[in-house]
Amino acid sequence: MSHSDHTQQQSLEEQRQAQERSLRRSRPPVEVPGYALDEFLGAGAFGEVWIGIDRNTGRRVAIKFYLHRGGVDWSLLAREVKHLVSLSADRYIVQVLAVGWDADPPYYVMEYVENGSLEDLLQQQAALPPARAEQLFHEIAIGLLHSHGKGVLHCDLKPANILLDQDHRPRLADFGQSRLSSEQKPALGTLFYMAPEQADLEAVPDARWDVYALGAIYYRMVTGHPPHRDNTTTRDIESATSLPQRLERYRRLIRQSKPPTRHAHVRGVDRALAAIIDRCLAADPNNRFANVQEVLDALRRRAEARTRRPLMLLGVLGPLLLLMVMAVFGWRGYLEAKRQSTDAIRQRAYESNAFAAKFVASALEAEIERYFDVAERESRLPDLQARLNELRSYPLVDRLHAADNDPARREPLREQFVADPERDALTAHLRSRLDSYLDLLDDDPNAAKFASIFITDERGMIVAAVYDDEQVSTKSVGGNYAWRTYFHGGPVELPRDMRTPAIRPLLASHLSAVFQSTTTNLWKVAISTPVIDNETRRTIGVLVMTVNMGDFAVLRNDNVQSDRFAVLVDGREGTSHGTILQHPLFAREGDTSARYEYSKPEYRVTNEQLDQVASNWRYQYVDPLSTAPKGVAYKGTWIAALEPVQLPERNEANASPRDSELMVLVQESEQEATRPVRSLGSRLVREGILALFVVLCGVLALWYFVVHIMSSPTPWEPHRPLPTTTSTPVHDATTLAVRDKS
Numbered sequence: 001m002s003h004s005d006h007t008q009q010q011s012l013e014e015q016r017q018a019q020e021r022s023l024r025r026s027r028p029p030v031e032v033p034g035y036a037l038d039e040f041l042g043a044g045a046f047g048e049v050w051i052g053i054d055r056n057t058g059r060r061v062a063i064k065f066y067l068h069r070g071g072v073d074w075s076l077l078a079r080e081v082k083h084l085v086s087l088s089a090d091r092y093i094v095q096v097l098a099v100g101w102d103a104d105p106p107y108y109v110m111e112y113v114e115n116g117s118l119e120d121l122l123q124q125q126a127a128l129p130p131a132r133a134e135q136l137f138h139e140i141a142i143g144l145l146h147s148h149g150k151g152v153l154h155c156d157l158k159p160a161n162i163l164l165d166q167d168h169r170p171r172l173a174d175f176g177q178s179r180l181s182s183e184q185k186p187a188l189g190t191l192f193y194m195a196p197e198q199a200d201l202e203a204v205p206d207a208r209w210d211v212y213a214l215g216a217i218y219y220r221m222v223t224g225h226p227p228h229r230d231n232t233t234t235r236d237i238e239s240a241t242s243l244p245q246r247l248e249r250y251r252r253l254i255r256q257s258k259p260p261t262r263h264a265h266v267r268g269v270d271r272a273l274a275a276i277i278d279r280c281l282a283a284d285p286n287n288r289f290a291n292v293q294e295v296l297d298a299l300r301r302r303a304e305a306r307t308r309r310p311l312m313l314l315g316v317l318g319p320l321l322l323l324m325v326m327a328v329f330g331w332r333g334y335l336e337a338k339r340q341s342t343d344a345i346r347q348r349a350y351e352s353n354a355f356a357a358k359f360v361a362s363a364l365e366a367e368i369e370r371y372f373d374v375a376e377r378e379s380r381l382p383d384l385q386a387r388l389n390e391l392r393s394y395p396l397v398d399r400l401h402a403a404d405n406d407p408a409r410r411e412p413l414r415e416q417f418v419a420d421p422e423r424d425a426l427t428a429h430l431r432s433r434l435d436s437y438l439d440l441l442d443d444d445p446n447a448a449k450f451a452s453i454f455i456t457d458e459r460g461m462i463v464a465a466v467y468d469d470e471q472v473s474t475k476s477v478g479g480n481y482a483w484r485t486y487f488h489g490g491p492v493e494l495p496r497d498m499r500t501p502a503i504r505p506l507l508a509s510h511l512s513a514v515f516q517s518t519t520t521n522l523w524k525v526a527i528s529t530p531v532i533d534n535e536t537r538r539t540i541g542v543l544v545m546t547v548n549m550g551d552f553a554v555l556r557n558d559n560v561q562s563d564r565f566a567v568l569v570d571g572r573e574g575t576s577h578g579t580i581l582q583h584p585l586f587a588r589e590g591d592t593s594a595r596y597e598y599s600k601p602e603y604r605v606t607n608e609q610l611d612q613v614a615s616n617w618r619y620q621y622v623d624p625l626s627t628a629p630k631g632v633a634y635k636g637t638w639i640a641a642l643e644p645v646q647l648p649e650r651n652e653a654n655a656s657p658r659d660s661e662l663m664v665l666v667q668e669s670e671q672e673a674t675r676p677v678r679s680l681g682s683r684l685v686r687e688g689i690l691a692l693f694v695v696l697c698g699v700l701a702l703w704y705f706v707v708h709i710m711s712s713p714t715p716w717e718p719h720r721p722l723p724t725t726t727s728t729p730v731h732d733a734t735t736l737a738v739r740d741k742s
Helices: 012-021 074-086 118-125 130-149 207-223 231-238 243-256 271-280 292-379 382-392 395-402 407-419 421-443 592-599 607-615 675-710
Strands: 035-043 047-054 060-066 096-100 107-111 162-164 170-172 452-457 462-467 523-532 539-548 564-570 580-582 638-648 657-669
Touching: 035 060, 118 162, 118 207, 130 170, 130 207, 130 292, 207 271, 207 292, 231 243, 271 292, 292 523, 292 539, 292 564, 292 638, 292 657, 292 675, 382 421, 382 452, 382 462, 382 523, 382 539, 395 407, 421 452, 421 462, 607 638
Parallel strands: none
Antiparallel strands: 035 047, 047 060, 060 107, 096 107, 162 170, 452 462, 452 539, 523 539, 564 580, 564 657, 638 657
């Protein structure tokens, strides 16, 4: 029995005395006629309990001796024995076999219950399985009903006062606090099993006290603790200096606390049973079951509902099974038809996109070839060659090259070179040529759109540069960029510290890798061509005409919300591999410098995507720019096709076409492409749902009929006992009432 589960009448001193008396167990206090006492069982506040054997029948009995007459409330003792005798014929109540009031000390003999108390069992197992707890709850309620039927209210129901017989079925014991239903005298129970209104020295006995205790016992069985009890509340109550204060604190705790709910969360406790326990534990007695019979009626109704549930399910199982089979096969057919239709549309869209990619690639090849023609034509202009030759012979140029590996000496020379008027003629020539191309854009939006024109000498140093924005202050003039692909014509940029003669200028027109301008910080591609002296046929420099990433005419697209468009991808090996050079998203960026952030690795097309798009029409392409801050319009999956861009070889020694490894990717929104299929599918689903609804209405009508038929009352089958649990040690379950000394 838990230390805090004692009836609220025993002081700490009296408990100490009881422990001392429990040590005196070597021999019984007195011989009992007709019984052989052979085993000490336990001690209470007023006496001892021994196990004896009836000499005539051999039946084992428990004999309770009252060793201290002066401390015994004989009215309580007489009431307990009287009530036990009146109930002794009931199998749910511990039976009294004999009484020895005239003996010294007095005693009474009751049947011995082998398996100890429910408290013992809970001390061992903490919590019981819900099914076992329900069985005990039901049988305890029956025992209470029998007791109440004879006018006896227990008033101190708790696990320690419930004994388990040889079949592990409960028997009510310790009626020391019991009252007749007609009595007006209060009776105190045990904290956390006692109804709040019972914790009052002026309370009138009520059957609802036992109802509350019944609910508290079930709560304890499934959760391991009685309701509302924890260390804090226990300390608060026990710190009171008197019994009335303890009772007042207990009443306040129960009434002000939220209703306990832990039992409802125990696996195996259904909602109906939890509601029954909730009503048993209602703090307001008006909200509680009025008597134990109502508790049993609620259990009966729950049992009937659970018994009828399989029959109700059986009434709809056949139609529901048919409905399920129809739905499954219908759904499978729908999904297969949708898949086949979607695949057909995807394949046609892929073929259409592949054709469009070929067309755009051809147009782009022609545009880039025009750029090559422009660059080569510009490189052959006599004025350009004459001014470049003049600047190459300028002594400051040689001094700059000589200081390539000495930044401290080179920077003052570079600043001097930038400010030198000797460059003005070449710069003016480049400005006039760039302006002429920019003027063409006013009449022809598809004309070439150059971002800058600059020229290097044969050793890679930029000697003059102009930009489409005249406000740009050049930072590249005087710098050596021989390592750039637009100078040497290779696929990747070389280490920055490499210089001529290790690096040779390109021999033919070339489309560079994507690079970031050191002046504007914008990402560009360059069309570069060697400047070959018309007289000496020697390379005297490299002319570079740049195009901002996203400015190829054939791919300019202001319809940024389009569901089908082409993009340009750099497929060449190197640092810019997979970079998206042109995309409709670029046209929506007002700040041109912001859109070139999209050349970062997280916005590039991966090798896996390029391989899949090139050959797999089922591949669901995800646009890398859909993760960009303004790329929400490009989320989702796309049907994409890929086509490489081929350029003619500009080297006179080898005029065969070559693959530039630029890629045109045409992508179409899969959602828009498959919209007709999804629209048709939605109509089919609606029709199917309507059909299922009609069938379901028939099922519900049948279900209603079955429920109506089954709603007539049926005989209730008694609760079948569950398998017994392991035996527990015997326990003195009798409460020995003593007055509170506080």
